[in-house]
Amino acid sequence: MKKIVLIYIVAFISSILLWNIIIANFIYDQSSEKESSLAQGKDPYSKFVAANEGYANFYTDNYGYNNDLIEGKKDDEFRILVLGDSITEAAQVKREDNFVSQLEKKLNDRGEKFRVLNFGRGGRALPDYIAFAQDYINALSPDYVVIQVNPGDFLVKSEASGNLHYITRESGNFILIKSEMDSLSQRFKYIKDKTGWLRPLVGYTAIGSINFMNSLELSSMVDKIKHVNIFGNQKSVDITSVNTQSESEQANYQLSREDLEIIEWEITKLIELYGKNIVFLAIPVAPYIENGEVQYNRNEKEEQMKKDIDTICAKYGIGYLDPLEDYIQLYKEINKMSMGFHNTKPGQGHLNKYGHEITAQKLLNFFETLNIENFDK
Amino acid sequence: MIFSSLPFFIFFFIIILLLLFLKDQRSKKIVLLLSSYFFYSYWDYRFLTLILVSTLVDYYIGKKLVITNKEKERKRLLIISLVVNLGILGFFKYFNFFIDSANSAFGFLGLNLSTLNIILPVGISFYTFQTLSYTIDIFRKKIEPAKSLLDFSIFVAFFPQLVAGPIVRASEFLPQLKKDIQIRKDNVLVGLQIFIFGLIKKVIIADRIAYFVDDIFMGPDLYGTATIWLAVIAYSIQIYCDFSGYSDMAIGIGRMMGFKLPVNFRMPYISRNVTEFWRRWHISLSTWLRDYLYIPLGGNRKGKTRTYINLMITMLLGGLWHGASWNFVFWGFLHGLGLMLNKLLHKGKQAKHNYFTSFFSWLMTYIFVCITWVFFRSHSFGDSMIILSKMFSMSDGIVWLYIPVILIIPLVVFSHAWAIVKRTEGYIIMNLATLQGAFALIFILMALFYFRVTNSNPFIYFQF
Numbered sequence: 001m002k003k004i005v006l007i008y009i010v011a012f013i014s015s016i017l018l019w020n021i022i023i024a025n026f027i028y029d030q031s032s033e034k035e036s037s038l039a040q041g042k043d044p045y046s047k048f049v050a051a052n053e054g055y056a057n058f059y060t061d062n063y064g065y066n067n068d069l070i071e072g073k074k075d076d077e078f079r080i081l082v083l084g085d086s087i088t089e090a091a092q093v094k095r096e097d098n099f100v101s102q103l104e105k106k107l108n109d110r111g112e113k114f115r116v117l118n119f120g121r122g123g124r125a126l127p128d129y130i131a132f133a134q135d136y137i138n139a140l141s142p143d144y145v146v147i148q149v150n151p152g153d154f155l156v157k158s159e160a161s162g163n164l165h166y167i168t169r170e171s172g173n174f175i176l177i178k179s180e181m182d183s184l185s186q187r188f189k190y191i192k193d194k195t196g197w198l199r200p201l202v203g204y205t206a207i208g209s210i211n212f213m214n215s216l217e218l219s220s221m222v223d224k225i226k227h228v229n230i231f232g233n234q235k236s237v238d239i240t241s242v243n244t245q246s247e248s249e250q251a252n253y254q255l256s257r258e259d260l261e262i263i264e265w266e267i268t269k270l271i272e273l274y275g276k277n278i279v280f281l282a283i284p285v286a287p288y289i290e291n292g293e294v295q296y297n298r299n300e301k302e303e304q305m306k307k308d309i310d311t312i313c314a315k316y317g318i319g320y321l322d323p324l325e326d327y328i329q330l331y332k333e334i335n336k337m338s339m340g341f342h343n344t345k346p347g348q349g350h351l352n353k354y355g356h357e358i359t360a361q362k363l364l365n366f367f368e369t370l371n372i373e374n375f376d377k
Numbered sequence: 378m379i380f381s382s383l384p385f386f387i388f389f390f391i392i393i394l395l396l397l398f399l400k401d402q403r404s405k406k407i408v409l410l411l412s413s414y415f416f417y418s419y420w421d422y423r424f425l426t427l428i429l430v431s432t433l434v435d436y437y438i439g440k441k442l443v444i445t446n447k448e449k450e451r452k453r454l455l456i457i458s459l460v461v462n463l464g465i466l467g468f469f470k471y472f473n474f475f476i477d478s479a480n481s482a483f484g485f486l487g488l489n490l491s492t493l494n495i496i497l498p499v500g501i502s503f504y505t506f507q508t509l510s511y512t513i514d515i516f517r518k519k520i521e522p523a524k525s526l527l528d529f530s531i532f533v534a535f536f537p538q539l540v541a542g543p544i545v546r547a548s549e550f551l552p553q554l555k556k557d558i559q560i561r562k563d564n565v566l567v568g569l570q571i572f573i574f575g576l577i578k579k580v581i582i583a584d585r586i587a588y589f590v591d592d593i594f595m596g597p598d599l600y601g602t603a604t605i606w607l608a609v610i611a612y613s614i615q616i617y618c619d620f621s622g623y624s625d626m627a628i629g630i631g632r633m634m635g636f637k638l639p640v641n642f643r644m645p646y647i648s649r650n651v652t653e654f655w656r657r658w659h660i661s662l663s664t665w666l667r668d669y670l671y672i673p674l675g676g677n678r679k680g681k682t683r684t685y686i687n688l689m690i691t692m693l694l695g696g697l698w699h700g701a702s703w704n705f706v707f708w709g710f711l712h713g714l715g716l717m718l719n720k721l722l723h724k725g726k727q728a729k730h731n732y733f734t735s736f737f738s739w740l741m742t743y744i745f746v747c748i749t750w751v752f753f754r755s756h757s758f759g760d761s762m763i764i765l766s767k768m769f770s771m772s773d774g775i776v777w778l779y780i781p782v783i784l785i786i787p788l789v790v791f792s793h794a795w796a797i798v799k800r801t802e803g804y805i806i807m808n809l810a811t812l813q814g815a816f817a818l819i820f821i822l823m824a825l826f827y828f829r830v831t832n833s834n835p836f837i838y839f840q841f
Contacts (some may be wrong), residue, residue: 010812013814016823155827205827289592342778346777
């Protein structure tokens with residue numbers, strides 16, 4: 001009996017070690033957050049491996065983001081800061097293929113001295129860019145700011161959204177609130193921080209256990225545990241939940257007065273902090289494949305939100321770029337979807353290298369209209 | 378409840394405990410029977426009545442068949458059994474199919490019959506064939522009837538194989554009920570490994586492939602040639618792993634309780650002709666069709682032409698058994714053609730192979746089987762033709778080379794090649810008391826934990 005117990009202990013430890021190696025190198029290894037990183041980025045100079053969607057394998061920069069080393073700003077350097085969520089973070093493609101790197105390369109091909117910085121982080125939204133604005137400005141001194149958004153990013157109004165910050169009204173004014181991490185998340189973060197080189201296994205086990213429990217059909221016995229996206233707090237645009245609205249609800253969808261006020265408040269706040277050198281980059285979720293057919297349009301709700309945001313941006317002279325037509329053109333010309341990978345599904349998830357290329361070109365076209373060399377820094 | 382779910386694990390654990398601690402053989406049998414009825418009722422309690430009707434009718438007909446010597450009376454009893462069982466199957470499974478087909482064929486004459494809102498009872502095709510084999514074998518005087526209604530009821534409703542096979546013969550199962558039902562350590566260890574093997578095939582391989590295949594078959598016109606080929610090959614692996622995985626789980630569960638269920642698959646994709654394929658694929662069904670349809674029709678004993686006709690009838694009905702759709706009938710027709718062609722080419726003799734002809738025969742057989750799967754899986758005949766045209770011409774479209782499928786294919790190829798080299802087609806049973814066995818078990822259980830697909834698909838053959 002003792003021999004059997006010993007055999008199983010050794011077998012268990014060996015399996016754990018082997019799985020940790022496999023997960024760390026081929027599946028998922030993401031460093032935990034450190035408060036000292038700029039705007040709660042990842043660990044600086046740490047390895048990032050994720051193979052669940054596309055494949056990423058890189059080392060983070062000195063601030064914990066997806067860049068080469070960021071040095072002090074040079075005198076003649078024009079710095080573009082790109083903020084966004086996991087789409088900008090672009091953990092699914094090689095660093096040189098993401099739209100931030102491609103934009104930098106395209107700009108510098110013209111002989112200009114541009115540095116385009118990728119400060120995308122999964123799960124971010126507008127309240128976070130407002131909250132961290134001074135940190136970004138102090139550390140990076142950007143000359144222009146690109147803010148990649150989904151329409152829902154403008155309306156993060158409660159802690160339930162899972163974002164780091166949210167907006168609420170208090171005494172008639174809008175204020176920014178920092179979300180508190182719930183006790184389970186705190187405990188999990190603590191365990192991850194303390195497990196050293198076993199961290200990949202621990203991190204992936206948390207995700208695996210939730211998926212495993214869901215797959216055992218526990219929903220009929222207990223409430224189904226929400227499927228945890230492997231990028232932690234990342235919220236993904238849920239096409240199905242948006243599309244479950246009735247056609248009449250969608251067709252008649254309008255932002256409420258309160259929502260419009262929130263959006264306007266956010267934009268004015270961003271201008272106050274970053275100046276007017278801002279442009280929004282709205283990444284649409286189309287085209288996508290549904291029930292065996294390609295869908296080209298956003299749903300009515302999303303379309304209406306885009307129009308309202310566009311109107312407010314125009315009022316304040318802020319650009320609002322929408323590459324939907326470019327993505328559609330990509331599909332019609334060469335049968336390539338701008339999102340999706342061979343290990344997921346075409347048309348779903350994050351931008352692939354084709355989507356990134358199109359997006360970089362869209363931004364390049366925008367910056368060309370600004371005559372950057374004459375820009376008043 | 379499906380085998381790969383927590384409710385089933387709890388259910389099975391309770392049964393094992395009861396069988397372990399009960400001393401009386403009759404009590405154990407009652408536990409087996411009631412648990413089987415509970416298992417079936419979990420799906421839909423309303424259709425338990427059909428199993429009970431089938432059980433009672435065939436049990437008493439079995440008894441009567443032995444008592445009476447008059448051939449006319451015996452035939453009458455057999456016909457009653459056939460009518461009752463096939464009548465239930467025909468009504469629940471094929472009524473709407475025949476109505477729709479009649480409306481399509483004679484619509485120009487103004488025929489417009491109404492269909493009924495009929496739910497297909499889970500497993501009806503399986504347990505119906507099982508009970509029919511019992512009465513037919515008694516009629517043929519090959520077996521004696523079951524000792525008791527309890528034994529026969531367990532044979533009909535035995536939960537591991539009730540809803541998706543293997544189709545068990547009374548001659549294989551009833552003698553096992555005469556022995557003491559015991560939970561033995563060696564059976565549990567062997568059964569557990571077979572169960573886990575089936576679970577891997579189902580939840581890691583089949584369910585993962587389904588994520589890819591379902592989308593492609595829903596809209597095949599969107600995708601390019603390479604993607605379509607990958608999807609067709611992937612589906613061949615999916616249906617094999619799904620169905621054989623279920624069979625393995627059923628066999629493993631039965632083994633853990635001390636019962637030996639028949640092997641249902643023997644690496645069908647190494648077959649070098651269609652005849653061999655049907656000796657390796659869904660063996661319990663193919664042997665049933667051979668023994669109770671093909672041979673009674675005359676088999677190959679009434680000349681060449683009649684042999685071909687018998688083969689075609691058997692395969693057409695075999696296709697129809699899979700589902701109430703002309704897609705399945707056509708699939709059966711193609712396999713009938715394949716069997717006829719094989720007979721024609723080899724004239725009943727065993728083909729002689731060298732390495733080259735072996736490989737060529739295998740490749741042709743595999744491609745043929747894949748082509749037939751297209752009709753089996755597609756939503757419509759039109760979709761099948763789109764897929765086939767894209768397979769055999771260079772066609773533009775979205776390229777989606779789903780990575781898990783690309784990783785799974787060499788795994789499947791390697792495992793088959795290894796089995797051929799080692800000349801083994803059985804289960805690999807490890808000694809779990811060794812370090813290698815313990816490591817393999819824990820490593821695989823962790824793989825199930827990490828790679829299990831979140832939303833598990835129902836077993837493909839449940840729809841039959």
